[in-house]
Amino acid sequence: MVTDFNLNTRINNIFFLKNVEFRVRRDNKTIDMFFKIADKTGEIEAVNWDVSDDKVEKLGKIEFARVEGYITKKKSDGTLQATVSSLIKAAPLDLDYSDYLPQSKKDLDQLMNILYSNIESIKNIYLKKLLKTFFDDQEFVEKFKKAPAATKVHQPYLGGLLEHTCNLVRICETIGDIYKEVNRDFLLTMALLHDIGKVREYTYDRVIEYTDEGKLLGHITIGLEMIDQKIKSLDNFPHDLELMIKHTLLSHHGRFEFGSPKLPSILTAIALHYADETEAKISGFINIKEECGNFKEKWSKWIWWLERPVYLDEEKILKNKINETEED
Template identity: 50%
Template sequence: ESLGNPHLQALLKAFLDDAAFLQAYCKAPAAKSMHHVYLGGLLEHSLAVADLADDICRRYPELDRDLLVAGALLHDIGKVDELRYVRTFDYTDEGKLLGHIVMGVEMIDEKLRGLESFPRPLALLLKHLLLSHHGQYEYGSPKRPKTMEAVVLNFIDDLDAKINGVRTHIEKEPDSDSAWTSYHRLYDRYFFKPQSPAEPTDTPNEEQEREAVMAPAPPPRPAARPKNDKKPSFGFSLADQLKGKSLDLFAANPEKEEGDDR
């Protein structure tokens, strides 16, 4: 309902009114091994990316917020059929042969057939978000991002995925004595584990506060030595300025014998 574009509203409503899709969208994991690898992970990831999209659009108002938020919610919809998640998490035959990106675009095309007034240019921009959200060809992206919204979606999708992946890896080893995690094969590194927060300091009780009030006042401090009012001249060298402050750093040391260069 927060989208102002009526065409994108209608498309999202078409997905939400599809009971079978909605059930799978809320139950599916977001991946088999990389991030959000648990039931409900797809929904959690998609909503997180949509929240990031909304936040970024406040900072960069030139972005098309409706398009970006819709793309964030739909960018991984193909995973509802790409992954099998009844007993274990694995890929379906369709997932292995096509992948969730192509499958997601096909799902959008199917819904668009029931929305005859949906503008074709808007459909192209939306499908480009799905086709490019992995960013690079080597990461399975059929297209690289070619719009501002596609660039942003690629980064925030990757950001949320990596934060979840690293956090999950760290949380798997809470009882380890080491300050480092075990080796993460997919990220090809170890991760430093956050240290436990410091124990809270004890606050004084009423008796301690009362004793502090009744304690005798400390003796008065001795009078401060008069300051040298002479200001150093910045036309002199640093050594001359220090001498002007009477610091005696350059006075002869009577205890130092001639020839002693220690």
């Protein structure tokens, strides 16, 4: 498995190939192949030096391959790089594609059960009906359960969207407990629905990446369309409630530059936006720390979405101090 690799590890296994790129050297004739080899535990960079011209097209189309080589480099940020000596196309039919994608460590059936009990706890008949049109639809549920929450940053793995949604619902329940002015049923409904557009924003059967629809429209617009369709299928859905649902969905990213065409203008929308931001940022931060798990440095590399590196010695310091009480 990719996560077991270390410097000098010999590689001889079948991997999924990602981000394949050919670069021509300064001599204008030697071509090197840069790519990533991945399995369900993760991915690492790989290089196939000096690829002959006539093989470029064939190699560029390979999805799965038996890869032989060695881990030859450990970069200053702790990431590994493999030098490949042999790359032979493997038959895709022999393989379960989802095995080659990163997966949630959580029990997804259990999370779905929690989600269903959240829906059952909703008392408002219109909101409950709307939720059920989605979560009683097995085709939608299968996609929702498998979808990642993102391609990078937070929960970028199969089951990530379900994890993110369940965590967000818990944060929203706490907000509802503290602030009685916030309508619990409405906030929970929106937490459950806010990112449903991600089932179409990303493709996640062979590789986790944006779909054309995701790139062109984004999950906010897709989600709005999905909700609009479902509401139209329901009899006598109150129009003012429909507007509040749509407003809360549209504004959940909180700022124009983060893709929201409207800013939160009702209490539920502002609560959902900050709860969503809290969940995504904390989960994203945890993700960085997990990725840097075997990394001996004190600081991570520069994290583009935080615009800072992350200090990695936090646990070590806290663990050493944890037994020190006042008597000591």
